Amino acid sequence: xxxxxxKYYLYIDECGDHQLEKFNPNFPIFTLCGVxxxxxxxxxxxxxxxxxxxxxxxxxxxxxHSRDIRKQEKNYSILQYPEIRxxxxxxxxxxxxxxxxxxIVCCSxxxxxxxxxxxxxxxVYGLSLKYLIERAVFCMDDMVDNGILDIYIExxxxxxxxxxxxxxxxxxxxxxxxxxxxxxxxxxxxxxxSYKKDNIIGLQLADLIAYPITRHVLDPNAANPxxxxxxxxxxxxxxxxxxxxxxxx
Numbered sequence: 001x002x003x004x005x006x007k008y009y010l011y012i013d014e015c016g017d018h019q020l021e022k023f024n025p026n027f028p029i030f031t032l033c034g035v036x037x038x039x040x041x042x043x044x045x046x047x048x049x050x051x052x053x054x055x056x057x058x059x060x061x062x063x064x065h066s067r068d069i070r071k072q073e074k075n076y077s078i079l080q081y082p083e084i085r086x087x088x089x090x091x092x093x094x095x096x097x098x099x100x101x102x103x104i105v106c107c108s109x110x111x112x113x114x115x116x117x118x119x120x121x122x123x124v125y126g127l128s129l130k131y132l133i134e135r136a137v138f139c140m141d142d143m144v145d146n147g148i149l150d151i152y153i154e155x156x157x158x159x160x161x162x163x164x165x166x167x168x169x170x171x172x173x174x175x176x177x178x179x180x181x182x183x184x185x186x187x188x189x190x191x192x193x194s195y196k197k198d199n200i201i202g203l204q205l206a207d208l209i210a211y212p213i214t215r216h217v218l219d220p221n222a223a224n225p226x227x228x229x230x231x232x233x234x235x236x237x238x239x240x241x242x243x244x245x246x247x248x249x
Contacts, residue, residue: 013154096205103233106244108247
């Protein structure tokens, strides 16, 4: 029934952990980051990333992983060489800096003020997911009248995935403050859990993007070259930035 409707994909990854009981005081934040890609832009984007993988690793199966890149570990030990590192970052930035290819919607939760204002029992992953889906719907409404959204999320574990799916289904039944259940359901396609080994390019880009956004939220004045590359990709409407939700704010 939806085959003739424009298709969009929302790839979601996280930065930081969702624990509120005990958390690292040096990294007191949880970010859920979504990369929204129109179907017509997906193949060129995937081709560009696979071309980069072939150039640097001669292997398209290599998973782009932000932490390994920063630590220069595993496949990314080659980044210890300045010439290779500079070339790699230049190519990554060219891909991430492309215009009109993807849009970022994300939610960052500052843990210390969050637990003071709300509860340690809150499901920060589910709460963040609500904002990402809501803003993805806003963004799609700006671009098309009747687009369908498929959501991809990396698996975290049986219990966590089951809880997240339950939260998603409740969201479909109730809607949000700004999006009715009927409007939400009319937009929703598939909700898909994937393994890292599935080599989903969109999830790898969400992983890359989540870290610089998180660093920016923690310290907006710190030097953050990676954030400068992607800041204009954060969803905005009539000059208002709607694609970066900070809780509490």
